[in-house]
Amino acid sequence: MAFQQNNRSGLLLAAGLDAALVLVFVLIGRASHGEGLLGTLITGLPFLGGLLAGWLVMRAWHSPQKIVWTGTGIWILTVGVGMLLRTVSGQGTEFSFVVVTTIVLGVFLLGWRGLAVLFRRRQARTRTVTAA
Template sequence: MAIQQSSRSSLLLAAGLDAALVLVFVLIGRASHQEDILGTLITGLPFLGGLLVGWLVMRAWRSPQKIVWTGTGIWLFAVGVGMLLRTVSGQGTEFSFVVVATVVLGVFLLGWRGLAVLLRHRQARTRAVA
């Protein structure tokens, strides 16, 4: 089944937002520890890998903006697989880091989806009134 142009744009926007927000999380963390920006890719790859696994397992292309199931699954895979990949690659997974990563990635990956839902509801109300 071919994806329509508007759906393809929405899909690319959702995937791009997810990836960008994972990188923002990594950049904030690295900056807060006064670490160089060159290691961003090394730090970010496990989480981007987890994000990709989440997109594939949750079949996120079907409804990328959905919070329940799609967004929640992507978030949990990004964190879980990301931490697993960090462990396998010899990077740290201190408890406090796991907590921070879980909370921040949850706010980021679920937050934009929540805003999208609010905007859609607002637009629908505006159209209903007009």
């Protein structure tokens, strides 16, 4: 999970991880309702659109692993734009769904970034101890 901020493969890893985690959220939800692949696509597209909006608005390619601003902006926009797109497409946005979506996507989209920060700090400490 450790990568340089300007590293192209790190950028692709961050974008891919965000997209994969959004899809994991959708798959978990769809499986809990016993629905198939078409339902997964219909449910997933608004949130992937929200994720794309988050990446563009936050200019996430500059520092995709940052929690503050980048991560929080991506999270809020993924949920907000995703819910807006669900509404426009005639899908439900019940209060309980919005709450669960906000919590789960927050844990997913901010969680991996938090783990990356901890990993980088641990690596830095190990290098400092080794150098001393």
